[in-house]
Amino acid sequence: FKETNSELKHLIVVIHGAGLNAEKSFNTANSVANALWSSSNQSMIIAPQFLEGIEPDEKGLLQWNEQWRSGGESLSEDSTIDLPKITSFEIVDRLIRDITEYNPTIRQIILLGHSAGGQFVSRYAALSNQYEDLYLQGVKILFVAANPSSYLYLDSTRYHINEEGEIITYSNKQLSECESYNYYKYGLENRYGYGKSISKQVIQGNLTKRSMLYLLGQNDTRQGLTLDKSCEVEVQGENRFERGILYRHHLQTVVSTDKDSNLHWFEVPDVGHNANEIFTHVGVIQKLKSLTR
Numbered sequence: 001f002k003e004t005n006s007e008l009k010h011l012i013v014v015i016h017g018a019g020l021n022a023e024k025s026f027n028t029a030n031s032v033a034n035a036l037w038s039s040s041n042q043s044m045i046i047a048p049q050f051l052e053g054i055e056p057d058e059k060g061l062l063q064w065n066e067q068w069r070s071g072g073e074s075l076s077e078d079s080t081i082d083l084p085k086i087t088s089f090e091i092v093d094r095l096i097r098d099i100t101e102y103n104p105t106i107r108q109i110i111l112l113g114h115s116a117g118g119q120f121v122s123r124y125a126a127l128s129n130q131y132e133d134l135y136l137q138g139v140k141i142l143f144v145a146a147n148p149s150s151y152l153y154l155d156s157t158r159y160h161i162n163e164e165g166e167i168i169t170y171s172n173k174q175l176s177e178c179e180s181y182n183y184y185k186y187g188l189e190n191r192y193g194y195g196k197s198i199s200k201q202v203i204q205g206n207l208t209k210r211s212m213l214y215l216l217g218q219n220d221t222r223q224g225l226t227l228d229k230s231c232e233v234e235v236q237g238e239n240r241f242e243r244g245i246l247y248r249h250h251l252q253t254v255v256s257t258d259k260d261s262n263l264h265w266f267e268v269p270d271v272g273h274n275a276n277e278i279f280t281h282v283g284v285i286q287k288l289k290s291l292t293r
Contacts, residue, residue: 008103010036010043012110013092015050015117017275018226022049028276029112035285036292044103046095050088064088069119070185071127071194088120089194093130100134108292109134109141114275115226118148122214123185126152126207127195142291146215146278147240149228151247153187154204154254158235159246167249170235178231186232208255213264213291215284216244219272226273240273264291 014029016022026047033043051063062074062083071089092111100106113121125143134141158170158181175181184191188200195203220240223229227240237243248265255263266287271277278284 005041005044005103006105007039007042008044008105010108010110011096011099011103011106012043012045012112013096014045014047015092015111015113015120016047017113017115017117020050020052022047025112025114025117025275028114028279031276031280032110032112032285032288035280036288044099046099048091048095050091062086062091067185067193069116070123071192073193087194089124089128092124093128097130100139104137107139109139110144110288110292111142112144112146112279113148114146114278115148115273117275118145118215119150119185121145122148122212123152123195125210125212126203127198128206129198129202131210140211140292142211142213142288144213144215144279144288146275147217147220147244147273149226149240149243150186150233150236151243151250152185152203152207153182153236153247153250154207156182156187157250157253159249160235160237161242161246167246175235178235181232181235183232186236204254208251209262211262211264211291213266213287214244214248215278216241216265216267217271217273217278218267218269222272224273 012029012033014025016025026045029045033045037043050068051061052066052068064072064074068088071087073085073087076083076085111121121143122145131141158175159167160170162168182189184195188203218241237246251263266284268278268281268284271281
């Protein structure tokens with residue numbers, strides 16, 4: 001990243017899903033860039049690859065467990081015993097810092113993530129503390145999370161939808177059936193990795209002041225194998241679409257009106273759990289254009 005492109009104006013960082021297919025994510029991000037900007041020479045796309053689980057033939061490469069989605073530390077055992085521990089969020093911090101340092105003409109950064117990548121982006125937006133200098137330099141930053149399996153709640157309240165379609169608050173007695181429901185990555189208790197030393201107040205402030213776009217596929221209602229079904233997330237809704245609706249209600253409840261304008265939502269019609277379909281949907285492209293002007 002030490003080569004400077006004097007024409008570079010836009011940077012997209014795309015985070016892959018649970019399938020760990022960074023190349024596929026790169027191709028999707030490339031389609032987004034082509035739809036947003038006319039000159040390919042003015043944009044750069046980065047698709048970091050997070051390896052999940054220790055593979056004996058991958059010696060010398062950083063590897064994580066599933067906590068890479070939420071800023072967990074890399075593993076230090078077996079084939080990675082001699083490698084330093086570093087969180088997945090630090091990786092993206094360093095990538096963006098190095099790229100913008102060598103390319104000071106960048107004026108727009110978009111972080112994209114679908115499914116597990118959406119979990120990553122939504123939590124990274126809340127925890128990362130490296131963007132103040134970029135904001136001061138006039139760099140616009142947009143975080144885009146699509147169809148994540150779970151969300152980071154800012155308080156201990158959780159909601160569900162009753163038979164009449166009304167959003168109802170869970171009672172403390174109901175929530176007590178899952179003692180860890182408010183543990184990180186689902187809530188702010190017992191934080192680990194990148195977020196361990198960051199205060200709740202800073203996290204809450206970050207998430208509400210940064211420009212964030214949540215994308216919900218209206219057809220993403222299936223109970224598939226990759227859907228998180230732990231008790232911690234069962235109190236966030238029955239499926240990804242419902243969880244998004246309830247999280248929107250949560251943020252509207254805890255965020256003051258004057259800050260609510262930073263948080264954007266878009267329900268994508270006729271799209272389920274498909275990264276390429278959701279990010280290249282004409283309505284999503286139009287929304288991205290309006291937020292990156």
